[in-house]
Amino acid sequence: MREESVGHVETEKYTCSEGIELESGKKLEPIEIAYETYGQLNEEKTNAVLICHALSGDAHAAGWHDGEEKPGWWDNMIGPGKAIDTEKYFAICSNILGSCKGTTGPASINPETGEPYGLDFPLVTVSDMVKVQKKLLNHLKIDRLLAVIGGSLGGMQALQWTISYPESVRFCIPIATTARSSPQQIAFNEVRRRAVMSDPKWNQGDYYGSEPPRDGLSLARMIGHITFLSEESMRQKFGRKLRDKEKLGFDFDIDFEVESYLHYQGDKFVERFDANSYLYITRAIDYFDLTNGGERTLSGAFKEAKSKFLVVTITSDWLYPPYQSKQIVRALKANEVEASYTEIRSSYGHDAFLVEPGQLGHMITDFLSRISVRDILVDVPIIGKDTPIEKAAEIMVESEFTHIPVSSKDGDLVGIVTAWDVARAVAEGIDSMNKVMTAEVITAAPDESITSVTGKMEKHNISAVPVIEKSGKILGIITSDLISRLVKRGGLSNSNDQEI
Helix, strand or coil: CCCCCCCECCCEEEEECCCEECCCCCEECCEEEEEEEECCCCCCCCCEEEEECCCCCCCCCCCECCCCCCCCCCCCCECCCCCECCCCCEEEEECCCCCCCCCCCCCCECCCCCCECHHHCCCCCHHHHHHHHHHHHHHCCCCCEEEEEEECHHHHHHHHHHHHCHHHEEEEEEECCCCECCHHHHHHHHHHHHHHHCCHHHHHHCCCCCCCCHHHHHHHHHHHHHHHCCHHHHHHHCCCCECCCCCCCCCCCCCEHHHHHHHHHHHHHHCCCCHHHHHHHHHHHHHCECCCCCCCCHHHHCCCCCCEEEEEEECCCCCCCHHHHHHHHHHHHHCCCCEEEEEECCCCHHHHHHHCHHHHHHHHHHHHCCCEHHHHCECCCCEECCCCHHHHHHHHHHHCCCEEEEECCCCEEEEEEEHHHHHHHHHHCCCCHHHHCECCCCCECCCCEHHHHHHHHHHHCCCEEEEECCCCEEEEEEEHHHHHHHCCCCCCCCCCCECC
16 A cells, blocks of 8 residues: 555644642643644544654654644654554554643643743653543543554553553553663663753753753753664764864864764754753653562563553664563563564664664554454444334434344343344334344454454455354444454464564
8 A cells, every 4th residue: 555644734732621640649730731643533432543752752743744844753654554554543642741842841831830840840750641641532532542652762651551551552562662761771861861950051940031051951962862873873874984074183173973963963952852851751761660669570560461562672772672672571471461572673773663664664564453353342232132123223323333232131142133124123013123133143252353254244244243252242343344444454464573
């Protein structure tokens, strides 16, 4: 299928007036949340995919804003025909709590003072960020996500979702991340924060309305950018090439291309990011630890996890090295949670999840194509054999279901009735459910593949199939419309999963 852009998009805002109680115990209210959506939410609200951004990202993940020269930060992954196919999925990306890209953070106005929060803004955690995202989904009336996907800090959010709201996520794809920040990762973050705080213009966080700490934030970004790259990618990109000169200058001006590149990245960053937000978000990354400081094991952290996981790492990532992703998978499998591990083979380092859309796109497409009946079935009203035809019609109108299972007094499936059956019964004066329902029902098992169910629908020329357990208990229903929105026909692709 041809890949296309989602086109022109606009960032939306939602104000959560009741706020949240933070992990620190403090209350933060109100909270403004910036977000963007791509694609259409289906009637059953089962195709929502939450995209979680990294440290300096924002809600603008795909498409184009008026007047901007570049698309959203993950435009190569989100859109028609892309890995997160907006012709099938309803993608949502919101700016995280504590940031400076539209969601409440230290640069926002404190309603109690009328001035920017600055350091009066409370420290927040990844768990708090996820709690705010849940508030947004409640506002959008989405009870359960098909998938949550994110890289780096976004991967931490994805993992936190499966622990904070285990019933709310079907698939989880954490990329280039960890279950707890290591001493080295914390050390890099502290050096970056000290670069900001050592700038006199930081002024204890009270610089709004005056000159911000540009030098400190630029230096912090330069340090951070080194960790995003690999030694090999820097060698390939820069080597020891000189910048606009043929010989060394024998001074402290810029000699090498790599120096110029880092200065450029730092200078560009200060134009789009707030220094205090940088401090708060890196601190949230430090605090991230699914073991709660060793109070529980990592496998214990995932004890209640219900999602299916695809854990993606990058071979050249030394900031979040592959062994940390393997730890996550081992902990999941210790709980008999379905988890796959795969690697992006790249020399780009940590940033490869942003610049290797081919590999990552194939991994995500393949993983989401493994959706089973259990993952997308929807609740459906159930009627009894003695339900009057008029009542069945009323239930269909109220629920908007055109196919309703019929059960025995013990709750076992004994038939199915359609809107056409009910219309015929009314027209012909039939008053018995037994006379209009179909007794020989084609059903699906909860763990059956979507391909198998699609085949049944085509063979028997039907558009809905009740889902039942081996015991005969009715779990829900799956429709052809729902399948067509979520799954491409033509079978599954080959898997890149690895054993660890």
